[in-house]
Amino acid sequence: MKAVITGGAGFIGSHLSDHLIAQGHEVVVIDDLSTGSLDNLSRIRSSPALRFVQGDILDRDLVDSLVEGADAVYHLAAAVGVHTIVDNPLRSLRTNLHGTENVVEAAVRHRVPYMVASTSEVYGKNDADGLTEHDDRIYGSPLKSRWSYAAAKGLDELVAYVHGTESDVPCVITRFFNVVGPRQTGRYGMVVPRFVDQAVSGEPITVYGTGTQRRCFGSVFDVVPTLPRLLETPEAYHQAVNLGGHEEISIKGLADRVVELTGSESEITYMDYEEAYGEGYEDMQRRYPDTSLARRLIGYEPTRDLNAIIDSIIEYRRSVEAVPTPA
Ligand code: UDP
Numbered sequence: 001m002k003a004v005i006t007g008g009a010g011f012i013g014s015h016l017s018d019h020l021i022a023q024g025h026e027v028v029v030i031d032d033l034s035t036g037s038l039d040n041l042s043r044i045r046s047s048p049a050l051r052f053v054q055g056d057i058l059d060r061d062l063v064d065s066l067v068e069g070a071d072a073v074y075h076l077a078a079a080v081g082v083h084t085i086v087d088n089p090l091r092s093l094r095t096n097l098h099g100t101e102n103v104v105e106a107a108v109r110h111r112v113p114y115m116v117a118s119t120s121e122v123y124g125k126n127d128a129d130g131l132t133e134h135d136d137r138i139y140g141s142p143l144k145s146r147w148s149y150a151a152a153k154g155l156d157e158l159v160a161y162v163h164g165t166e167s168d169v170p171c172v173i174t175r176f177f178n179v180v181g182p183r184q185t186g187r188y189g190m191v192v193p194r195f196v197d198q199a200v201s202g203e204p205i206t207v208y209g210t211g212t213q214r215r216c217f218g219s220v221f222d223v224v225p226t227l228p229r230l231l232e233t234p235e236a237y238h239q240a241v242n243l244g245g246h247e248e249i250s251i252k253g254l255a256d257r258v259v260e261l262t263g264s265e266s267e268i269t270y271m272d273y274e275e276a277y278g279e280g281y282e283d284m285q286r287r288y289p290d291t292s293l294a295r296r297l298i299g300y301e302p303t304r305d306l307n308a309i310i311d312s313i314i315e316y317r318r319s320v321e322a323v324p325t326p327a
Contacts, residue, residue: 081188
């Protein structure tokens with residue numbers, strides 16, 4: 001089987017590339033290396049089963065030529081990370097909106113089953129206890145930069161869904177809830193690698209807001225193997241499926257945990273959202289997934305606990321060169 005992975009040199013995309021190649025498949029990665037890195041592909045770089053194409057998903061002809069003849073498309077390329085979205089709103093919108101349209105249209109044109117990566121951000125400020133796939137989205141103003149990512153991803157889901165149902169080409173939308181693991185960089189906002197970087201290099205750990213906001217972190221190693229399985233499961237077609245972990249923690253609790261697991265002497269500091277992200281920033285207080293749909297469809301059951309997840313990130317961080325974390 002030949003799979004095209006957009007964003008295949010990124011965090012989740014590179015783990016999926018590893019996984020599919022280990023299973024004996026061919027993988028074509030398209031990545032512009034804006035936030036992804038060839039280092040992420042080092043394990044499979046010399047494999048004849050990997051073809052790497054440096055390119056932009058906004059390049060319609062390139063996307064079309066790669067998708068033609070493929071057996072599956074995994075669309076993971078996106079402008080990600082709160083700092084990326086807030087600092088480059090127009091570029092992020094183009095990539096996340098038109099890029100997805102290009103990929104989905106190519107998949108439908110060539111009748112290739114496709115997966116589109118979405119995010120728990122689509123639930124916005126809905127802090128329900130166990131968000132299910134049909135729960136409402138509660139956004140702030142679209143003019144607040146924070147919500148532009150959620151707005152674009154919400155439209156991506158619609159693009160994926162409408163094209164998929166009208167053409168009857170199989171598609172699955174996956175909503176990732178704070179998926180973390182080795183290779184994720186803290187440069188663009190993600191809190192776990194940021195805290196780990198700060199703790200390992202002895203810098204202050206920057207908790208934004210009060211630190212009482214809660215998240216539930218999922219392991220990339222639990223999530224990645226589910227992606228091809230969902231795409232092979234007809235009951236999953238034309239649905240959005242939550243994927244993530246089950247162990248919830250406050251951001252202050254996360255900072256304490258990272259200090260404990262690294263044995264760091266870093267102090268924990270607090271920073272206003274405005275100072276961290278600019279004016280008008282809104283955070284979500286809580287985001288906890290109900291993953292029973294994934295369990296029903298493919299028996300999804302996350303197996304790694306938070307300490308094991310953080311330990312794997314610490315180990316990775318110590319194995320690569322120090323990368324400075326911007327404030
Ligand atoms: N956060 C933090 N310090 C950081 C980066 C993030 O306290 O250096 C907070 C952020 O405000 C949010 C939580 O950690 O409340 C998760 O942030 P992330 O960007 O990882 O994911 P998301 O907000 O999309 O859930």
